Amino acid sequence: xxxxxxxxxxxxxxxxxxxxxxMEAFSGVSPDDGLPMWVADMDFRPPHSVTQAVRDYVDHxxxxxxxxxxxxxxxxxxxxxxxxxxxxxxxxxxSTHGLVNGAGLCIxxxxxxxxxxxxxxxxxxxxxxxxxxxGRKVTELPMVRNxxxxxxxxxxxxxxxxGKEKILLLCSPHNPGGRVWTRTELEQMLAFAQRHDLIIxxxxxxxxxxxxxxxxxxxxxxxxxxxxxxxxxxxxxxFNLAGMHTGNVIISDPDLxxxxxxxxxALGISPNAFxxxxxxxxxxxxxxxWVDALMDYIAGxxxxxxxxxxxxxxxxxxPLEGTYxxxxxxxxxxxxxxEVERRILKDAKIAVNHGSVFGLGGDAYxxxxxxxxxxxxxxxxxxMQKAFADLQ
Numbered sequence: 001x002x003x004x005x006x007x008x009x010x011x012x013x014x015x016x017x018x019x020x021x022x023m024e025a026f027s028g029v030s031p032d033d034g035l036p037m038w039v040a041d042m043d044f045r046p047p048h049s050v051t052q053a054v055r056d057y058v059d060h061x062x063x064x065x066x067x068x069x070x071x072x073x074x075x076x077x078x079x080x081x082x083x084x085x086x087x088x089x090x091x092x093x094x095s096t097h098g099l100v101n102g103a104g105l106c107i108x109x110x111x112x113x114x115x116x117x118x119x120x121x122x123x124x125x126x127x128x129x130x131x132x133x134x135g136r137k138v139t140e141l142p143m144v145r146n147x148x149x150x151x152x153x154x155x156x157x158x159x160x161x162x163g164k165e166k167i168l169l170l171c172s173p174h175n176p177g178g179r180v181w182t183r184t185e186l187e188q189m190l191a192f193a194q195r196h197d198l199i200i201x202x203x204x205x206x207x208x209x210x211x212x213x214x215x216x217x218x219x220x221x222x223x224x225x226x227x228x229x230x231x232x233x234x235x236x237x238x239f240n241l242a243g244m245h246t247g248n249v250i251i252s253d254p255d256l257x258x259x260x261x262x263x264x265x266a267l268g269i270s271p272n273a274f275x276x277x278x279x280x281x282x283x284x285x286x287x288x289x290w291v292d293a294l295m296d297y298i299a300g301x302x303x304x305x306x307x308x309x310x311x312x313x314x315x316x317x318x319p320l321e322g323t324y325x326x327x328x329x330x331x332x333x334x335x336x337x338x339e340v341e342r343r344i345l346k347d348a349k350i351a352v353n354h355g356s357v358f359g360l361g362g363d364a365y366x367x368x369x370x371x372x373x374x375x376x377x378x379x380x381x382x383x384m385q386k387a388f389a390d391l392q
Contacts, residue, residue: 004290006044006297007373019043027351034349035372035380040175040325042240042371046282047290050239053281054274066273075283076248080233083208083288086218092252094264095271099205099247102232103169104130106201106249109263110230110256111136111166118161118168118198120152122358122365124175131169139165142361143177148319150177152185154192161196168198173206173216173322176358176367180214180321186222193228199256201230205247206323208238208291211299214321226252230260238291239282240371246275298324301370301377308381313391315384324371327355331364333391340366348383 012020013031019039020031026038045051057063073090080086096102103126107117113135119127121140131138141157143150170189173180181189193200202219210216220231234247251257281287302320309317309326314333317326330340337356344350344366355365370377385392 002048004044004047004293006294007375008045009373009375010043010045012043023351027345029345029349029351034351035376035383036351037369037372037380038351038353038367040237040369040371041242042324043373043376044240044294044371046239046241047284047287049281049284049286050241050278053277057274057277063273066276069276071280072276075280076233079235079283079287080218084216084218086220088220088250089252092250092257094249094251094260095275096247096249096264097269097271098236098242098245099203099232099234100126100130101245101269102247102249103127103201103203104134105260105263105267105269106199106230106232107131107134107136107167107169109259110199110201114164115166116162116164118165118196119359120171120174121360122176122355122362123169123171124203125353125357125359127169127171128357128359137164138359140360145361148316149321150174150179150318152188154188157192158195165196165198168193168200170200170202170219172202172204172219173210175206175323176325176327176353176355176362176365178318178320178323178325178327180210180216183217183222186217186219190219190222190225194224199228199230200225201232203232205232205234205237207233209295209298209324210322211295211302211320216322220250220252228256229253230256235279235282239287241278241282244272244275244278246271246279297374298370301372301374302326304374304377305368305370305381308378309384311392312385312388315388315391324369326368326370328366328368329364330366333388337363343387344384347387348380350380350383 019036023036024030077088080088116137116139117131118139120143144153207216231250236242306317316329353367355362
């Protein structure tokens with residue numbers, strides 16, 4: 001495989017890119033001179049195998065109903081086996097309209113209006129939308145900052161439960177904190193779910209985006225989890241295919257599988273035909289090589305970003321273990337969140353995700369997307385240092 005050119009600047013303005021073309025409406029930062037570091041998609045092309053699969057499909061020119069999922073399902077099982085050591089039965093795989101949709105379906109299938117969903121916060125903001133939209137409540141269990149990383153305090157969490165909780169919605173690796181959970185932590189999560197009779201819905205969309213030296217462990221590999229576990233994975237985050245809106249919900253327990261299948265059938269959900277061509281092309285040896293090159297590049301971006309941001313007094317970028325999303329703490333600047341946001345948006349002209357939308361514990365933070373050419377990361381660091389120059 002020819003090594004991908006992640007340094008290439010690809011013009012995305014005017015292409016219906018949410019990240020670029022919706023940036024001004026979202027943050028007030030113009031795409032003419034602003035840097036979009038908010039939406040979690042990458043400014044990189046996917047592997048050549050994916051674009052070639054789309055070209056071949058388009059060249060064929062007939063876009064009827066897709067039949068025979070074997071290649072699609074086989075590629076998923078191959079990927080999970082070779083990349084994660086996880087044997088998946090293809091009969092356990094459901095295809096949803098992305099994983100936010102998958103989370104919503106799980107909440108609908110495994111709980112009732114008025115029930116509560118447990119989450120370790122701060123956490124991916126879209127989860128709150130689907131939980132509240134479904135008439136459920138959120139029980140937020142704030143993570144504990146221990147030095148440069150988040151940890152979990154299950155002794156405290158036991159006392160915070162209300163008895164209405166039915167689901168533990170897990171983010172693994174964690175977004176926005178960038179934690180890759182250890183086996184011990186996953187076992188503790190399972191024990192917690194068993195104590196409180198919770199179904200675990202494990203969103204592992206970032207499971208391929210692991211920094212060198214780290215190891216992601218699927219929750220499905222934790223002994224004793226199967227009878228209360230729903231796994232959610234996707235190729236979309238890994239290969240920058242978010243617009244494909246296709247994810248996998250994988251359920252080995254037959255009772256949970258029947259409940260989920262009933263909701264899928266009632267709502268008439270099925271994936272689009274383009275996904276059935278793109279996923280096998282991504283989950284391939286060429287795709288594996290591309291991901292390895294990607295994570296080497298992201299690691300370099302992290303080094304550049306962290307060195308520059310941590311040089312600003314009172315500002316700390318939490319070291320990433322997984323994902324490409326930097327979680328930056330402004331607590332020690334002594335500034336109100338509104339002033340921090342003003343400087344980032346107005347002075348540095350960088351669109352970011354504000355920490356408050358991620359739930360309890362997020363107010364002092366901002367999230368930066370580092371999946372962009374390194375020249376833009378370098379530019380972002382320079383702009384941030386100038387915006388906070390009075391602290392130096």
